Amino acid sequence: MIKDQRRKERIDRGIKVRSDGIYAMMSWRELTYLVIPRLVLIIGMLILPLVLPGMYWQRVITITCIYALLAISFDFLAHFVGLVCLGGAFFVGTGGYLTAILNTSLGLPPLLTIPLATLLGASLCTLLLLPCLPLRGVFFAIVSLMYPLFAMRVIEALDILGGTDGIIGIDSFANRWVEQYMVIGITLLFLFGVRRLVNMDIGLVFRGVKDNDQAIRASGMNITIFKAIAVFIAAAMGCMSGACLVHIYMWSGISQFALDFSILPIAATVIGGGGTLVGPLIGCLILVPISELLRDFGTLRIVFYSLILVGFIVFRSEGVMVYGQRKYHQFERWTRI
Amino acid sequence: MSKAPILQVQSITKAFGGIMALNNVSFDVFEGEILGIIGPNGSGKTTIVNCITGFIKKTSGHVLFRGKDISKKPAHKIADMGITRTFQIMRPYYSLPAYKNLVIPLFSPRARRTGGWRGGGRLGDRNTVGIDILEEIGFERDSYVPYKAAATLPTGYLKRLELARCLALKPDVIIGDEIFSGLSMSEIASMVPLIERLQMDGITIIMIEHRLRELFRVANRVMVLNFGEKLMEGRPAEVMADKRVKEAYFGSQEVEEVMTHA
Known part of the structure; x- marks a missing residue:
């Protein structure tokens, strides 16, 4: 018996701008097709602080953006350079403590401490990670996971940098609007900056390191140098988020090396869709507020949180953004076979 | 000789x-x-x-x-x-189109030195050089082949791509x-x-x-x-x-x- 079988057919939308690399902007229709999704994201992020009720939720958005920066940095390293880095917390902690020192000891204002801590912190993190860069895959992941734990224990055991109490008395931002729009602006800047970077020539080399590092060596390029540049960029994002975090909390402590900063960005990347760069941001916009909402449930929070994560992984394993992009760029229809 | x-x-x-x-x-x-x-x-x-x-x-x-x-x-x-080499098991940069595969070796210090790519570093220069090299090695310029993702190319083209990767360095x-x-x-x-x-x-x-x-x-x-x-x-x-x-x-x-x- 022959059963009537159907399958879903997917057809790319016949619009020039979609064809990879050739940006033929021929009409308003194509321009809007290209610009609207980006505009929705940018404007949406910018008006979010205005529409949210109360300071509590505005603070949640700030924290979301800080996690989003980390998630974008994780996505960049994992999907465009091939380094699965679990050391996000190390970047945050380094950036945080540097900011704290620059602010309390040298008395620099936040406008100076954040860029300085970003650059110094990124250099420091890159230098410290340099010996592990020849490692690949799960080995690099494990070693990079060790760094934040190591830093935490060193500060605790030697009682340096304020020990378990941390460093207090750090300046906050001028007001909460500066705080929010600065963090949101930085996040959007890095999001589009990294997207641009991975499509530039050096970005292609990064992707080459991920796909086939032997061919990169055979082309006369030192893989370690390119990995170091990539780690510097990712660490800069991590350190910057740490620097902002410290100014928001007006306190820097060993909890900045907590594994939350390593794990939550990864979960956000999985949910949002790895390799899209926007996905991790979307993932953070989903996960961080959910995590806040679930606070009412007390210790059951982790259970619900895990259930939501499992649900996403089982039913939308490709990630929200990949799914969304497919729906946006392709027609779907059923055909009989 | x-x-x-x-x-x-x-x-x-x-x-x-x-x-x-x-x-x-x-x-x-x-x-x-x-x-x-x-x-x-x-x-x-x-x-x-x-x-x-x-x-x-x-x-x-x-x-x-x-x-x-x-x-x-x-x-x-x-x-x-x-001294360049090809690999027996071809592993191109699968996610990239064929000509973008050549942008990577053209980025190398040797290619910059030997003039493997002309131009002053503006975006896109390496793309044209890449397509030139591909044409030299047997990819038809006006066809869609150089623009196809490397993952979809047949073995014959992949072997050529390996050679082209060497040629990009002016070896x-x-x-x-x-x-x-x-x-x-x-x-x-x-x-x-x-x-x-x-x-x-x-x-x-x-x-x-x-x-x-x-x-x-x-x-x-x-x-x-x-x-x-x-x-x-x-x-x-x-x-x-x-x-x-x-x-x-x-x-x-x-x-x-x-x-x-x-």
């Missing part, structure tokens, strides 16, 4: 644990020639490529390039000096690890003139091959490896006539065929 050896391999030995993959192999490669390296499976052909190009460490021995010892240099330094020496394997007769027939043209451009070529008939057509000299040792070296006709070579290849139908036709 000038008589200066561009590459001198001096008694290379490589042991993987107790197994001697290469035992005291020496040979010279002269500027502008095509040297074929043949041998039965497991005779150390690919190992010798890896040793010359620095992808694995030699147990002992030296490699001289234009008289300079390059034995201790890392792989990317050797490629930077102009002095190309070491081709089984360029012809896995190709149909007609694909090989179109590759042979390409190899000959590269030789005419002054590039020295070392070809590791299993496809003897095609290799003997293009090679100036052939070296035979067996169980990690150099069996003999000579012109294709001499190699074909040699009794030891026949013994090493005993049972291989193609060799029998080539030998009887010779």
